[in-house]
Amino acid sequence: MSRxxxxxxxxxxxxxxxxxxxxxxxxxxxxxxTLLKADLGAEKFFTADNG
Structure with a gap:
């Protein structure tokens, strides 16, 4: 694991x-x-209204 x-x-x-x-x-x-390691994986869900 990376430091x-x-x-x-x-x-x-x-x-x-x-x-x-x-x-x-x-x-x-x-x-x-090739092995790549990123510090974090994250996602954010959001919604939109057409109104």
Whole structure:
């Protein structure tokens, strides 16, 4: 697992307070023979009304 920097947990808490869903911590992607690791995977759902 990659070493987390000083901002990791602060950023995670900030995203969660803003209703983001942390989906992966860390986010690991494998593309052919290349392994990529991102600090966080997150998503936020929202709706829109046409009115």
């Amino acid at each position: 987390r920097d000083d901002l990791h947990f602060s950023l995670r808490r900030t995203l969660e307070k803003d209703d983001w869903l942390i989906t992966d911590d860390p986010l690991v992607l494998v593309l052919e023979k």
